[in-house]
Amino acid sequence: MTALQKQSIAAWLFAGVAVALSLHTWLSTPEKLARLQRRAADLETVHHLSTRWDAEMAYQQSLKAAGQIRPPDLPEMAARALEGKPQPRIQFRPARPALEGWQVREAQVEWDHVPYSLLAIFLDYAGGFRPGWRLQEISFHPDAEGAQGAVSLVLEALEMETP
């Protein structure tokens, strides 16, 4: 084999590799660019999500900082809010774990017969604390008069778990 033949074979081998590589680049680049775009979009989404709970975190930090780590005692609060008025039956449910040492307490509050105006006073009073008892569910059956009846509430409050 002459030097020219060897050179020719080498040149065509290089050319073949170059063409194959170019073809590969041409075929794979659109997919790679699309993948990069998807990844950039994912990054944008994750950046956006990282601030998703900023308000909640700030809120729990503020509660912690202010030492407001448990809600008022519900029966005591009901007695104070509805002094001399029909008192509800209160039944606590098991607490559920929440974020970073907090737990959620739930209580079912029931009246067989209560004026709705009194109910509004009670809910307003219960929600006025930090952390307060907030209404989760309500169910009522008005009696014949319409402005009063049987009421069942589910209230929820945040509480710092004690070790």
Next chain:
Amino acid sequence: MKTPRSISTAIGIEISEDRLVLARMKRRATPQTLYAGPLHCAQATKALDDARMDMEKGRAFAAVSAPANLTLIRHLEAPFASLRKAEKIWPALLDVTLPFPVENACCLFTQMHLEKKHAVTLAAAIRESDLQATLAKVQEAGLDPTHCQAEALALWAGHIAEKPAIRETTPTLLVWIGEAYTLCLRGIGNRLTAAHVLRHPQPLKPDHEESRKAFIGLFTNRFPDILNEHRKITEESTFNVWWCGPGAEHPAGLQALQSPAVAGGIVLRHGVHQAMGSFLARALARSALAADDTNFRTGALLHPLCRKLQNRAASRICSRVMAASVLLIAINGFWHQRLNAQAERLQSDLFEAARTIVGPSLQRGQELLMVERTITRRDEETAPFRRSMDTAGMEGRIGILLEALLAQNIEVSQLRVAPGALSMEGHAPRIEAVEAFKHSLENQDWTVQLDSPGKSPEGRTLFLLKGSRI
């Protein structure tokens, strides 16, 4: 394979028994006659030596002609319109027109073009033994020429270079008068169509009256036939006739050749080439430089200088292909590297961003999946905080609901509201009032089902309403 164009000078050599003409041609310059005179003299030897030196140093090509009386020119026509396909059958078509086998011949195929949807070409062929004998004769004189051109083709190329036809349809004849034979080339415009060789009964000498008369006799006898032959392929009635060659340098002889009696009734416009005696040598030099496929020295007969140039040109092409390939590979590599680096950077950024959400348990490549899981879990964990922060809360929404009921004069006998669920029973003055309430719920993104079981004893419309919201 064409001769590479890396040499810019060519020397055309016309050599006969006792005469030598040398002409030098440089690219993009007019050719110069170096020597024209007797072959056996010191000046001729020096001119040949100079030519050989130039050639041996790779500064010039040296071109001689394959005698026209040993060369056959044939017009070939393929029965189809593909030049590429026709190239494969030209030798077979030529073979049937040759008096010797094409395998024993050196052949050239030029002027390939399409004519009336047929591929046509002009072929030149010479016996290999004749070509070798011609080369041996020149080598005896002390020079191994790089080119051995088909004489007719070189002359015609020289003619159209010096006197190109103005119109493509003009019938043209080129008459080159040599010592042993005269070559009559017939063409239309710039295209050669046929060649005729008139062998002289005795060598034509300028100062030999008897030989001149014998030649004039031969010419006046044969030329009208050649003109008539040409008249068959053209509708023009006026032919241009150009004269050249050492035999045309004698004014009285040329005048006799140009007499109207020779024309046989056809109108001839005569013209002469400048420096007629060195026309062939100039044409050979020009053809060698033009690399116009008129060189019989190809294949096994290729001159070592031409082979070296071909190899050098091939080597240069290989180097360029290799350099271009390396560049292409580098560009591709750079592009892939850039894309990969960008992907890696984005991946790292994504990992870091996801880790702020997921925490240290995050695994590389599972960022989105783990972020989604974390979000679902964390949304649940933070929901009580959101509810606790919500100033209006469920209490506010119940208030709005009750106001809407009051506005429509709807009385509720049972109401249950929980996050994402609502059920209600009651009665209203008319069904339109309940539907208006239903629309107000739908406007707050509730999906509502309304059912009306009938009327109460008081005539009010009873209804059952169920709603859900994600």
